[in-house]
Amino acid sequence: xxxxxxxxxxxxxxxxxxxxxxxxxxxxxxxxxxxxxxxxxxxxxxxxxxxxxxxxxxxxxxxxxxxxxxxxxxxxxxxxxxxxxxxxxxxxxxxxxxxxxxxxxxxxxxxxxxxxxxxxxxxxxxxxxxxxxxxxxxxxxxxxxxxxxxxxxxxxxxxxxxxxxxxxxxxxxxxxxxxxxxxxxxxxxxxxxxxxxxxxxxxxxxxxxxxxxxxxxxxxxxxxxxxxxxxxxxxxx
Amino acid sequence: xxxxxxxxxxxxxxxxxxxxxxxxxxxxxxxxxxxxxxxxxxxxxxxxxxxxxxxxxxxxxxxxxxxxxxxxxxxxxxxxxxxxxxxxxxxxxxxxxxxxxxxxxxxxxxxxxxxxxxxxxxxxxxxxxxxxxxxxxxxxxxxxxxxxxxxxxxxxxxxxxxxxxxxxxxxxxxxxxxxxxxxxxxxxxxxxxxxxxxxxxxxxxxxxxxxxxxxxxxxxxxxxxxxxxxxxxxxxx
DNA sequence: TTCTGCATTTGACTTGGATCAACGCGGAGT
DNA sequence: ACTCCGCGTTGATCCAAGTCAAATGCAGAA
Numbered sequence: 001x002x003x004x005x006x007x008x009x010x011x012x013x014x015x016x017x018x019x020x021x022x023x024x025x026x027x028x029x030x031x032x033x034x035x036x037x038x039x040x041x042x043x044x045x046x047x048x049x050x051x052x053x054x055x056x057x058x059x060x061x062x063x064x065x066x067x068x069x070x071x072x073x074x075x076x077x078x079x080x081x082x083x084x085x086x087x088x089x090x091x092x093x094x095x096x097x098x099x100x101x102x103x104x105x106x107x108x109x110x111x112x113x114x115x116x117x118x119x120x121x122x123x124x125x126x127x128x129x130x131x132x133x134x135x136x137x138x139x140x141x142x143x144x145x146x147x148x149x150x151x152x153x154x155x156x157x158x159x160x161x162x163x164x165x166x167x168x169x170x171x172x173x174x175x176x177x178x179x180x181x182x183x184x185x186x187x188x189x190x191x192x193x194x195x196x197x198x199x200x201x202x203x204x205x206x207x208x209x210x211x212x213x214x215x216x217x218x219x220x221x222x223x224x225x226x227x228x229x230x231x232x233x234x235x236x237x
Numbered sequence: 238x239x240x241x242x243x244x245x246x247x248x249x250x251x252x253x254x255x256x257x258x259x260x261x262x263x264x265x266x267x268x269x270x271x272x273x274x275x276x277x278x279x280x281x282x283x284x285x286x287x288x289x290x291x292x293x294x295x296x297x298x299x300x301x302x303x304x305x306x307x308x309x310x311x312x313x314x315x316x317x318x319x320x321x322x323x324x325x326x327x328x329x330x331x332x333x334x335x336x337x338x339x340x341x342x343x344x345x346x347x348x349x350x351x352x353x354x355x356x357x358x359x360x361x362x363x364x365x366x367x368x369x370x371x372x373x374x375x376x377x378x379x380x381x382x383x384x385x386x387x388x389x390x391x392x393x394x395x396x397x398x399x400x401x402x403x404x405x406x407x408x409x410x411x412x413x414x415x416x417x418x419x420x421x422x423x424x425x426x427x428x429x430x431x432x433x434x435x436x437x438x439x440x441x442x443x444x445x446x447x448x449x450x451x452x453x454x455x456x457x458x459x460x461x462x463x464x465x466x467x468x469x470x471x472x473x474x
Numbered sequence: 475t476t477c478t479g480c481a482t483t484t485g486a487c488t489t490g491g492a493t494c495a496a497c498g499c500g501g502a503g504t
Numbered sequence: 505a506c507t508c509c510g511c512g513t514t515g516a517t518c519c520a521a522g523t524c525a526a527a528t529g530c531a532g533a534a
């Protein structure tokens with residue numbers, strides 16, 4: 001159920017945050033100002049849906065805070081998490097920009113806030129501001145790349161390798177050096193993480209147990225990695 | 238090995254064909270004329286590469302004739318076909334447009350011809366012609382959608398279901414009615430098709446044998462389907 | 475036509491990961 | 505405090521699909 005969540009104008013803090021989106025990297029200040037003028041921010045409670053698979057977008061959604069699981073939700077089948085969207089990410093920008101139905105549902109895994117740019121204002125801005133329209137294109141290109149990347153991961157690697165990749169990427173995102181020991185924090189609960197990695201929670205648990213003898217210790221969401229390069233090697237680069 | 242294939246200006250026939258690309262759906266004639274003026278067409282022999290994974294694009298490639306397998310090609314691992322590109326398709330447009338390294342290799346599965354639009358002229362044209370820049374965005378959005386679609390197929394369905402989907406889509410593409418009996422032709426050889434569907438040739442063969450008792454008869458590349466709706470149902474819509 | 479080499483099929487076996495079934499543990503409600 | 509319940513872990517078993525191996529069919533060369 002998409003809850004009738006309250007909408008409000010973005011706070012000054014929100015505006016500063018939104019201004020820094022990659023979406024606006026090459027956009028003029030005037031463009032951004034115009035867009036923010038009509039971009040209400042809604043609060044989405046834990047486990048509520050910001051987007052339902054199959055619905056047609058009428059605005060581009062940007063995550064201001066919190067975290068969403070982008071997942072399949074076909075009746076009868078158990079849902080599968082395809083990707084996560086966190087602060088600063090756009091929610092399926094390609095669907096919004098081309099006004100085609102969303103292929104996935106976005107569920108808030110924790111209480112989240114989301115800004116919503118009406119498509120009309122977006123298109124108008126893109127028409128006026130070439131930098132911004134280039135930003136739009138760049139964002140979608142990035143989304144394509146990461147989708148293809150996932151497809152490759154899924155076709156080329158085993159479940160434990162995908163978990164290893166996940167850890168290596170978390171370490172990189174946390175600014176850890178690429179060699180030696182590292183500590184990272186898992187962002188998601190076991191069930192969500194397992195589904196994101198294309199495995200069952202049971203199997204993720206077993207993988208974690210196996211990884212202990214590989215120098216990877218997981219306690220709750222805290223992970224200690226003895227040899228990051230070795231882990232990357234196991235993951236297949 | 239990317240062979241030094243001969244490049245030539247597009248023929249009148251090529252130009253007509255290229256004009257009809259979705260890429261130019263909303264582009265002005267002047268834009269298209271400019272682009273075609275600097276778009277050499279090369280011939281790529283069977284099993285030669287038009288694009289190597291990891292290389293950075295310097296032009297946008299459009300398939301004028303023939304067919305390419307977009308596949309992984311990591312040393313040591315056996316290649317996996319992620320998608321096919323045929324006449325009228327762009328080859329990994331998102332990579333070209335954003336000038337980021339290609340994530341996949343493009344191998345000609347048959348002798349093919351490919352037009353090549355230099356990025357500089359492309360960007361200049363997009364800056365001048367908003368219709369064209371919208372076309373570019375739309376193409377990339379479509380590519381994202383199909384990548385996500387594949388990800389869903391791969392996560393949600395079994396190998397036989399993916400084969401069934403493939404048949405249903407071929408039937409739809411061939412303009413067959415959505416119900417009753419249908420005849421379609423497989424486009425690819427068994428090995429390529431199996432890899433595209435994320436299975437081994439052996440398993441595809443077995444799947445085909447199983448499908449006989451489901452009213453699907455495959456002889457070489459010719460397929461007879463007794464009940465298309467039933468097949469679609471089996472595939473999971 | 476016959477030969478030769480590759481593509482496809484069929485068969486036997488292995489295996490990664492899913493499923494089913496307990497069990498332990500920690501936090502919220504009483 | 506105690507109970508309940510949802511989360512995560514562990515164990516046992518099953519199954520879809522991969523691997524290895526061999527037979528068959530088919531197309532182009534001689």
